Amino acid sequence: MTPAMDGFLGLGITSITRSIESASQWAVIDELGYLESSCPEFCDAVFRLFDQKQVIAVLRSQSTPFLDALRARNDVFLYDLDHPLLPIGCVIMASGLGKRFGSNKLMADFNGKPMIYRILSATDGALFAARIVVTRSREVEAFCRERKIPVLLHAMPYRNHTVLLGLSALLKEYPELAGCMFALGDQPLLTKETLEAMVITFSQYYQTASPIFRLAAIAEDDSIIPGNPILFGNRYFEELLTLPDNHGGNVLLKKYPDVVRYFPAGDPLELADADTPAELEQLKKAEFNR
Known part of the structure; x- marks a missing residue:
């Protein structure tokens, strides 16, 4: 030509x-x-x-x-249509005891369905190569098994145990994972669209870097409000599997601040969790007022 x-x-x-x-x-x-x-x-x-x-x-x-x-421009985001997604795992952290809530908050009603249903719905589909729910609740375990969702019931006391058990189970079945997202079970307004955008963006950055992506909200003064979930590249798997007792992935956020990328949520309410019945009611109303 x-x-x-x-x-x-x-x-x-x-x-x-x-x-x-x-x-x-x-x-x-x-x-x-x-x-x-x-x-x-x-x-x-x-x-x-x-x-x-x-x-x-x-x-x-x-x-x-x-x-x-x-x-190569610093202001360019490249989306590869031939390879849009890397194999990413998802560990759903559902091991909290709900002490402030007063009962099993993950099974509490959220506009017609248990609250745990929201994160299960948001992580469903082909977005993740594999996912698993890690819980100490037999009710949550039964709810997941009825829907053929991989779930691991345990009695270990600390957050690092949830990380270890979940990531180990995923890597046993899918050792080629490029990254793993750790999501909480009590953010009922978190959307599948935000998670998709987060995973797609991570997949593109991964080609040239080893990032840690953390969902965040942008305040009116443009300051960053960090939240969950957090998505780690496989470079950090070994350290995630050996976290100190009673510590989670925040250990690595503090250790590697230069590689943390804050991903803006579609709506700041997506970061909100329900630690008390009053907070749960507020989020129910917020959903109807969107």
């Missing part, structure tokens, strides 16, 4: 310039491939567009100096 230079120098650059000068914050480019590399002026125009606009662009899956430079 021979590029039509007049097309790049004429209509191509003119269209990009018009987009740069427009009032819109966004620009869409259907496809950039190897032919564009033959026209430095057109490539420079594309870089100017990326500097000044939010750009959604389709890139061919090949290596050229032009395409490689675009992919």
Whole structure:
């Protein structure tokens, strides 16, 4: 194929310039491939567009100096259509005793279904290569088994035991996991859409880094409010399996602060948990008022 230079120098650059000068914050480019590399002026125009606009662009899956430079930009998020998801596991932490709640809060009614149902629904489907519920509640165990959801009943006392038991069980069946998400059972407004976005984004970052993703909310003053779930790359599995007694993954968040990436929730309420009956009622009302 021979590029039509007049097309790049004429209509191509003119269209990009018009987009740069427009009032819109966004620009869409259907496809950039190897032919564009033959026209430095057109490539420079594309870089100017990326500097000044939010750009959604389709890139061919090949290596050229032009395409490689675009992919290497710090402000670019790359989504690989050929490999959108890595094999990610999910451990649902359901071992709390509900002392502040006064009863088994995971089986408490949340608008017609037990609260544990919400995280089971949010993690269902093909998003995760494997998942398991780790609990000390026979009611939760029975609820999961009725729905053929993998569950592990135990009597160990500490949070690190829940991490160890859950991750070990997943790795026994799926040793090739690239990462593992640890989700709580008492965040009833957490959505599948947020978890999907979190896993997809992690899968792309994983190609060039070893991140820890943590769900967060953005306050009105733009400060970060960290929350759960947390998604660890497999680089951290060995340390997760040997956490100190009565400690969870926060140990690694403090040890490796530079690799923690805060992923914004679609709604700050997704981070809210129900530690008391009053909080549960507030979240029920919040769902209806969305």
